[in-house]
Amino acid sequence: MYSFSYFRPTTARQAANLLAKHPDAKLLAGGHSLIPVMKQRLAQPSALIDLNACEDLAGIELKGRSIVIGALTRHADVANSQVVKDALPGLAMVPGAIGDPQVRNRGTIGGSIANNDPNADYPAACLGLGATIVTNKRRIAADDFFTGMFSTALEENEIITKVMFPIAKxxxxxxxxxxxxxxxxxxxxxxxxxxxxxxxxxxxxxxxxxxxxxxxxxxxxxxxxxxxxxxxxxxxxxxxxxxxxxxxxxxxxxxxxxxxxxxxxx
Amino acid sequence: MTATGIGAAVRRKEDIRFITGKGQYTDDVVRPGETRAVFVRSPHAHAKIKRIDTAEAARMPGVVAILTGADLANDKIGNLICGWMIHSKDGSPMKMAPHPAIASGKVNHVGDAVAVVIAETRAQGRDAADKVKVDYEELPAVADPAKAQAKDAPQIHADIPNNTIYQWSLGDEKAVGDAFRGAKHVTRLDIVNNRLVPNAIEPRAALAEYDAGTDNLTLWNTSQNPHVARLVISAFVGIAPEHKLRVIAPDVGGGFGSKIFIYPEEVVCLWAARKTGRPVKWTAERSEAFLTDAHGRDHVTHAEMAFDGDGKILALRAKTIANLGAYMSTFSSSIPTYLYATLLSGQYGIPQIYCEVDAVYTNTVPVDAYRGAGRPEATFVVERLVEVGAREMGLDPADLRKRNFIKQFPHQTPVIMAYDAGDYNASLKKAMELADVKGFGKRKRDSARHGKLRGLGYSTYIEACGIAPSQAVGSLGAGVGLWESAEVRVNPTGSVEVLTGSHAHGQGHETTFAQLVSERLGIPFENISVLHGDTDKVQFGMGTYGSRSGAVGMSAIAQALDKVIAKAKKVAAFMMEASEGDIEFKDGKFTVAGTDKSAAWDDVALNAYIAHKFTGAELEPGLKETSFYDPTNFTFPAGCHICEVEVDSETGRTEIVNWTAVDDFGTVINPMIVEGQVHGGIAQGVGQALLEGAVYDKDGQLVSGSFMDYSMPRAHDLPSFKLGLTETKSPSNPLGIKGCGEAGAIAAPAAVINAITDAIGTEQISMPATAQTVWSALQRANAARQAAE
Missing domain, CATH: 3.30.390.50 (CO dehydrogenase flavoprotein, C-terminal domain)
Structure with a gap:
């Protein structure tokens, strides 16, 4: 691992401000994809902006006919959420199938979607439910969000804040x-x-x-x-x-x- | 049997420290002023080194030294060697290419070391290693053993044409040919025994320290046999004379064979420690382990079995190409020869066997012993041939086995081995009962109703363990003897220290060896400690591999205990003023026959040391004995594994739904530990059969170079096992032990593949039988069926 600066903002807004100031920075959520490539010296970000203290980015709620999940919500929390299991059990199947308990307790929905690994599970749920990805700047339909292997419609200085899943029958x-x-x-x-x-x-x-x-x-x-x-x-x-x-x-x-x-x- | 004696399922003494994080592994040892070694490794499978520029790297912060193959040659550091001579069938000796610890002039596999950076910290070492500039001229590479001997294949080592190390044979070719000509049925199979990466949980590590005051070198390393490492490093590599080198293999986290061998990194750490005057440590990263730990298996074989009209086996013939990688590792030559072809008789009376083995160099990591080492490959050949033969002849596979089982012992096979004891019918019968083979038809119909194909496969395996009688292996080319040593020190208070030449890296010797002492001396298990792995403390010993530590290592302890008891009886005789011949020893108490006189163990131990009751002329004080035990034969553990699978015909995914193993390990010291060994062995065998495969591309790049692509077996890949034991004691050692460490890995692959092929109705399937592999085989079989209709 090469050396890097480390920031730990406590709100999404602070995180966005830091990202604007440090364009080479990487956002750290669960870290399951980023940390290994840094350890192998395949990635060399100048700074890490650790989102894990941004409490406003986590949480699950039922809003009208949608389930809204904060970007920092862990896989295990979605898989075990009674709200999700009652309203949209098909969605709970996705994080429940990811990795092992350690991965599910650490990995986040925002991290998974932003990385858009071609073998990741969450992109299938987003596209398969017609979810809306909400960022600090705008709302993006899942159909427009995933633009290819490891690439998304996210622009510079854009942070996913939550994902809205319409409740399917x-x-x-x-x-x-x-x-x-x-x-x-x-x-x-x-x-x-x-x-x-x-x-x-x-x-x-x-x-x-x-x-x-x-x-x-x-x-x-x-x-x-x-x-x-x-x-x-x-x-x-x-x-x-x-x-x-x-x-x-x-x-x-x-x-x-x-x-x-x-x-x-x- | 006492509560802590032979046969008791005693909890493992060593687990307290392992599971509470108190183990002391090589990487945990920290020496003052310690530096880190970081290796610069070849990214190419085959290339000339045109130039190495270390100037910029040398100026990086924290760099202590940067050393290359040229420095190694200047210091006259010798090559690593293979210690088992194999002669080709034309009488010529095997062709061993030079194996320098750091490549010189040319690299021969991805991961071959080209330089080493010694730095204050690992991070500084890595930074500097990134700046070492190596100018390569790439050469064509070959990774596939089946292509290594082709005319257009690149020649890897000078003076070794066709990359052929030896062309060896065993058996009577003409007699086998005659038998095949008279056969009623011949079964033929092409087999690839897939290449495996060992992946012990603790990566290899080395720490070397030089003491300029005494001119002594100390090496802490992850070794299964520290004395052998010291011998090779002294006598062949020439780092230091044997008496000036101390090798300590502390707690070691798994080996599976891969830590038997002497590797470049430990040699380099020793050399660099003397050169820099600083302790030098190296611990492999997992990705480095994939590219440098000796791999296992990697055979390509054509095999045939001849049967008469009654299903009796007349002969077996096999031609194998064995990949030994880019260099010959320490024992690599013996694995596809004397540990493979000698087991081709299986559990069967086969009148004639002939096997040819070509060993080849390729641009891959060296290949050497991996759990089972040659015997899994042999078992796979034999057990696939028997199973397929039965199916082709319309016979029940269990019945065909029974017809051919060896029933009289001793039995001399046509391939060197003399089986001394066994009851193969007993283990087959018991396994069939435990597996409920009778109910299989119903289970198969039930599976079919759920769209699943169910299959059942046998593997009635045999192995040669308790390795090995020294004179016998010497006659076959081994450079060492394979006895074991033990020292039993009785302290004045009666507690006992056992120093053994065996080495534990997960096996639980501290427990099982103490059980033997507790049983023999009748003293509490807690009063016994077992010490291993330090050449300054333990006399020369041969280490642990080949399921030998019970059969050979414990036999040495048993012999030493006999001597201790004999001496203690003399002491007791003086104490009780009786004749030595009247002293009896039982349950930790010495008595005089026909009297009520007695002396406790502790009292006798104390008297041996205070020496008040006898003169030095009558008896030497002290109570400590040594033994070197050399076995009279290999041991022959054998048994029957039955695997039952369900194959999802739509996806090709195989699920193992039942596993039954009935093994004959002779005397069992600790049934809990033995069960654990069987569990682990089966898991590794299932790994080979279903999941694990080291894949090289045509350029010699290891495609499966991490756990993202190399699939290790996990708990959810395995069912709960049904285990059973039968027992015929080994007559070849005083304890009757046969050994249990490798059985599962040897038996399992054939059982799995026999079960899958039974389920899917085609024999054309390779390992690992991944879902894609099985699905493709089903597609091919369906296409062939449709074409036939």
């Missing part, structure tokens, strides 16, 4: 874990909210999280595994590595979508 997440890392080799989130039907896939695509329009179309008739029986997606555009070929990932998208639908409609 039916929703579920099905994950096939990467055998080594525990990330999603493929993860599929499905939801139905009125006529808005979404199937979002993480882990599989070489450009990060994406929606499967062909499945969504087929599900409009009936939101059921049967509606996409035998359907798959093309292997082109899928990741291929020592753990899974593009063909296998494409195949899993279909299998996991059907299993997620079975869970959502159970």
């Amino acid at each position: 039916k929703a579920a997440y099905e994950k096939f874990k990467h055998p080594a890392s525990g990330f999603a080799l493929v993860g599929v989130f499905v939801s139905k909210r009125g006529s808005d039907i979404r199937v979002a896939v993480t882990g599989a695509g070489s450009n990060g999280v994406f929606r499967v329009k062909s499945f969504e179309e087929a599900l409009k008739k009936r939101f059921s595994p049967k509606s996409i029986e035998g359907m798959t997606i093309p292997a082109s555009g899928m990741n291929s590595d020592i753990h899974a070929s593009a063909e296998y990932r494409a195949h899993l998208v279909g299998v996991l979508a059907r299993r997620a639908l079975a869970k959502a409609t159970a």
Whole structure:
């Protein structure tokens, strides 16, 4: 690890001010992606702005027809939240499937989304529920937020403050874990909210999280595994590595979508 | 059996310090003025070193010294060696390329050291290492053993054509050929035994200190055999004479074989400590461990088994290419030869066996012993052939095994080993009962109703452990003897210190060895301490590997105890004014036969030291005895593992739903520790079968170089095990012990793959059988079935 300056603001506003003053700084939330690359000397930020004392960034509340989750809220808190489990149990499945207890007690929703790791779980939930990502500057629809592998619509000096998930009538997440890392080799989130039907896939695509329009179309008739029986997606555009070929990932998208639908409609 | 004697499930003495963070590992040892070594390592698999520029690095803050391969050569530091000579079938000796501790002129694998920075702190060392400029000329590389001998493969070492270290064979090729010609059925398999990264929880470490006043060097290191390390470092590398070098292997956190070997880093720390006059410490980072710890396995094999019309095995033939990596590690040559081909008879009476092994260099990390070492590879060949043979002939796999089991002992196999005791039917029968093989058909139908494919696989394994009779291994090329030493010191108060040449790095010797002493001397378990791992305290010993510490290490202690008791009887005889022949010793008490006279253990110990009851002419004072025990044969632990899996036909994911292991380890000292060894062994075997695979790309880069890509077995990958024991005592050592450390890792891979192939109905599957691998095999099988229809 190289040396760096360290700041520990106590409000989101202070954090944003610090970020404006230190353009090379990195925001530290759970630290699960950032700290390892710093330890390996693959990242050399001049400063770290530690968000962990910003209490205004954490919390879960039900607001109208949405669940609003502060960016600093830990995976374990979302997974175990009675509010989430009652109103939108499909969402609780996502942080519950991340890593191990240590990771879930430390990792945050804001960190996961801002990093947009192509194998991360939360991007699938955001896209699969049509969430709105709220920053210190604006609101961004999930459809516009995830712009590619490790890249997002976030601009300079922009900090995610919370994520708003509209409550879907039916929703579920099905994950096939990467055998080594525990990330999603493929993860599929499905939801139905009125006529808005979404199937979002993480882990599989070489450009990060994406929606499967062909499945969504087929599900409009009936939101059921049967509606996409035998359907798959093309292997082109899928990741291929020592753990899974593009063909296998494409195949899993279909299998996991059907299993997620079975869970959502159970 | 006493509460703390042989056979008691005593809690481990050493666990108090381990689980409360009081263990003392090499990295915990801190010496005054200590510096840190940071290695500059090759990013290329194969390259010429054109120039190394250390000027800028040397000016960095905190740098004490920067040393290269040229400095090493100037100081005439010798190469690392492989200590087991193998001769090719044409009689020529194996071709061992020079292995300098720091590369000189050329690097041969990613991670090969090219320079070392000695700095005040690790961070300063890393900063300076970043500034060492190495100008490489990249060369083509080869990582795949099956391609290493090709005409167009790059030659890694001068004067070693086709990268071939030896072409060795064992058995009668002609007789085997005749047997195959007369066979009713022949089963053929192509097998890749996947390459594994050991990953002990404690990374390797070394700390060296030079005392200019005495000219003594001390090395603390993560070694399974500190005396052997001292011998090799003195006699071959030439760092210091043996009596001027002290090696201390304190608490060591796991080894699995990878800490047997003598590595470049400890040599460099010693050399640099003398050169700089400062203590030098190095502790591997995990990513460094992936690139420098000796890997395991990595065989490519074609194997065939010939059967007669009754399913009796007539012969076995195997051709193996074994990858030994870029350099020959300390015992690497013996693993794919005498620890592999000699076990190809399995538990079966096979009249003829022939095995050819080509060992090759590749641009990869050296490969050497890893838990099981050769025997898992042999078991996989034999147990896959038997299982597939049974399926091809339409016979029940258990029944085919029974028909071929060896039932008379001793049994001389055609591949050197003389099995001395065993009852293979007993372990198979007991395992089948515990696994409820009878109920499998119903369970399979139940699984099918849930869309799952259920399969059952056997592995009736055998291993040669208790390594090993010195004369026998000497005749096979070993550079050392494989006896073990022990010293039993009885203190004047009667407490006992055992100094053993064995070394514990997780095995629990402080407990099991004390149980033996408690049993034999009848003294409290608490009054016994066991010491190991320091060449200044313990006499020469051979260390721990090959499931030898029970069979060989404890036998040495038992012999020393016999001598202690004999001497104590003499003391007791003087004390009680009786004839030595009338003294009886039982439960910690000396009695005179036919009288009510007695003397307690503590009293006799005290009298041995105060020496008031006898003259020096009659008896030497003191009570301390030494033994060097050399076994008369290997031991042959054997047993039956049954694995039952459910395969998700849509995803290919395998879940192990039942595991049964019935093992014959001979005498069991502590059943709790033995169970733990079996659990860990199975986990590692399952890791090999389902999860672990070291993957090199065509350029020799290790793609699976971290835990993000190299999958270790976790608790949730395993079911609760059903364990059982059968017992035939080993006649080859006084305690009847066979050894238990490697059995699980040896038995498990074949059981898993036999179960998966039973479930999915195709034999074409490689390890690790990941979900993708199994799914692809199912796709291929379905395609073939459709094409046939």
